Amino acid sequence: GYDLMKIYAEHLRNLISERIDSDSDKPLEGLHIVVDAGNGAGGFFATQILAPLGANIEGSQFLNPDGSFPNHIPNPENKEAMNSLVEAVKKNHADLGLIFDTDVDRSSAVDENGNPIGGNDLVALAALLASRAHPNLTVVTDSVTSDDLKDFLEKKGIHQHRFKRGYRNVINEAKRLCDEGEDAALAIETSGHAAFADNYFLDDGAYLAAQIVVEAASQSISDLISELKHPAMTEDFRLPVSEKAFRAYGEQVIEDLKNFARESETIELVEPNYEGARIRFTTPYGKGWALIRVSLHESLLPVHLESDQPEAAAYMAKELLEFLSQYPSLDLNDLRDYIADNSNE
Structure with missing residues (x-):
């Protein structure tokens, strides 16, 4: 039989190597990334993708799957889960933190200063990453994104199509817009569900994480979205x-x-x-x-x-x-x- 995880991990490793465009077989050398899998299925990202590419994954936590989730709920939107990763990033002076939900269809990040990148921040970051290959990008989001996000995206030349909650809804709307000739290459919810056209519109948290890693290899993630304003009250x-x-x-x-x-x-x-x-x-x-x-x-x-x-x-x-x-x-x-x-x- 096929070891699908092995094939998938190799696919993501190749993707990262190609994008970083380095001759080294350890393109992530010198990069310290902490992964928090919350005892869900995401631990492979640290051991089968980051480590083989040369990243330092010291301080990564809860990588072993355990359905009783002894440490915290594997959910990037859960405050306790996010705080747990923030602490790990600060304690290990890491360049980046990554967190996954149980089945890895959602992911979020923590920047090198220990600031969580979730919600509107994550939408902004993912949109910037998608716009690299799609200069006329339209990003389809759920309905609760902030006005500040729209301003930020417009300044970056990215069009936002604010739609409904529900990842199926945003994905289907992005496909519909693509069929009409609009380059809606990213569908993303503030919950961390992200689907890229370049990845067959799969809601795949590991693919988003891989994109973020590529970016972190050349610059600090916090710089990318430093101009995004935040509401005083939510x-x-x-x-x-x-x-x-x-x-x-x-x-x-x-x-x-x-x-x-x-x-x-x-x-x-x-x-x-x-x-x-x-x-x-x-x-x-x-x-x-x-x-x-x-x-x-x-x-x-x-x-x-x-x-x-x-x-x-x-x-x-x-x-x-x-x-x-x-x-x-x-x-x-x-x-x-x-x-x-x-x-x-």
């Missing part, structure tokens, strides 16, 4: 819906909110937008935006809120609460608690 609320037909109810709330935003003086509807309602706020304390959508699987409305000033977030939450309190089947406690804790009255 908040997430979950508003349970007590209706059996929660989706129809939620869609109605969103439809009403869109119409309200169209008439409002203080908030504006952001379009095009393919999931839920995205609205921009101008407050006495600064600007911000919120995305309200219907959850794919649970009977709730997730609300994602970002602002450029901490004080603006509570103000925005109040405006939302005012609008949403007309719906008896919405549980608004999450929003109320936040406002109570953060009001400057």
Whole structure:
């Protein structure tokens, strides 16, 4: 039989060697990379890809698969998992940290200063990497990416097509745009799911990690995305819906909110937008935006809120609460608690 892992590891090693364009059979010599596989399936990346290419993988952790996950959940979005890698990078003075989810379809990184590169940062980094071979790149993302990301990508000449949550959704949308002649060579979610056209649109975390390694071989990863700004406040609320037909109810709330935003003086509807309602706020304390959508699987409305000033977030939450309190089947406690804790009255 075929040892598929062996073939796959060789494929990724070749890819890294070709891109770095070095005559050495150890192109990663002098590079210190810490891998955290969280006892999922990603340990091979350290032992079968990085080490054979000459990288120092000292300090790599939890490389052995163990389904009881004794150390932390293998999930790049999990704070505890990310902190664990951040500590390892700092302790070992590594040039780069890489972390994978259980089955390696997602990955994230930590830069040489111990800063996590996840969410919008990861989208920015992956887009830059994809744009090397695709100068007219369109990147298809999920719906919750920040306004700062869009600004950053546009400055780099990259077009963002903000679509829906769900990696199948972003991948299929990228394929559709490609069929229409647009170079949508990257589909990526803020969760770390990334699929490159050059890799058959597979959601493959090891492929993304390999791209990041190539980049780290020639420059510090942090420099690449140093111009990306970050919101002062990011908040997430979950508003349970007590209706059996929660989706129809939620869609109605969103439809009403869109119409309200169209008439409002203080908030504006952001379009095009393919999931839920995205609205921009101008407050006495600064600007911000919120995305309200219907959850794919649970009977709730997730609300994602970002602002450029901490004080603006509570103000925005109040405006939302005012609008949403007309719906008896919405549980608004999450929003109320936040406002109570953060009001400057």
